[in-house]
Amino acid sequence: MSNPRLASAVFRLVRSTTKNSVAAAAAGLVLAAGAGMAQAKDAKVGNLVIEAPWSRATPGRSTLGVGYLAIVNIGNKIDILKAASSPIAARVEIHETSMRNGVMRMRKVEDGVEIKAQEVTEFKPGGLHLMLIGLKKPIVKDETFPVQLTFAKAGKVDLTFTAAGIGAAQPPAALGIGAAGGSHSGSDAQARGQEKGSH
Numbered sequence: 001m002s003n004p005r006l007a008s009a010v011f012r013l014v015r016s017t018t019k020n021s022v023a024a025a026a027a028g029l030v031l032a033a034g035a036g037m038a039q040a041k042d043a044k045v046g047n048l049v050i051e052a053p054w055s056r057a058t059p060g061r062s063t064l065g066v067g068y069l070a071i072v073n074i075g076n077k078i079d080i081l082k083a084a085s086s087p088i089a090a091r092v093e094i095h096e097t098s099m100r101n102g103v104m105r106m107r108k109v110e111d112g113v114e115i116k117a118q119e120v121t122e123f124k125p126g127g128l129h130l131m132l133i134g135l136k137k138p139i140v141k142d143e144t145f146p147v148q149l150t151f152a153k154a155g156k157v158d159l160t161f162t163a164a165g166i167g168a169a170q171p172p173a174a175l176g177i178g179a180a181g182g183s184h185s186g187s188d189a190q191a192r193g194q195e196k197g198s199h
């Protein structure tokens, strides 16, 4: 297991089965100091670890919202993200943004997203994302909302998304990832290293 992200996901998976409330409380204090009441909201289902679900506050009367996250498949078999839903939106689609001839395009992913074994599948600005369509109320910075994902094999998992600011390119600081642009996994591993060392 050479990917540090996978190794860290395994560590977190193991740890989550023996949730350390003291460590969680300490982490909560640090996070609260960083950005309001937001906290990291990782989840797991089967062999999938879903990390740092986040969104963006929506401007004005926009009824379109986004959702980003990373799905770590620590198992040996491929899974497929089939669908997503949220009580705050009429529907949630899986979209992919790509650049073609300098133009940013967005398309709906109809057949689900392959979550390859032993890989990290990232939903992030400029790539795969969840599109919340027909928001029933605006998404407000630092607030959280629920989203349910459905995987072909692992089944359903309930997530809590935390909203960053309008147009944010990075997850909320409280989620502790994506600190500086390109070196996502590097800063992630670093953050986790510190987290690991603290308890």
Ligand SMILES: [Cu+2]
Pocket: 095, 096, 106, 129, 130, 131
């Ligand atoms: Cu979209």
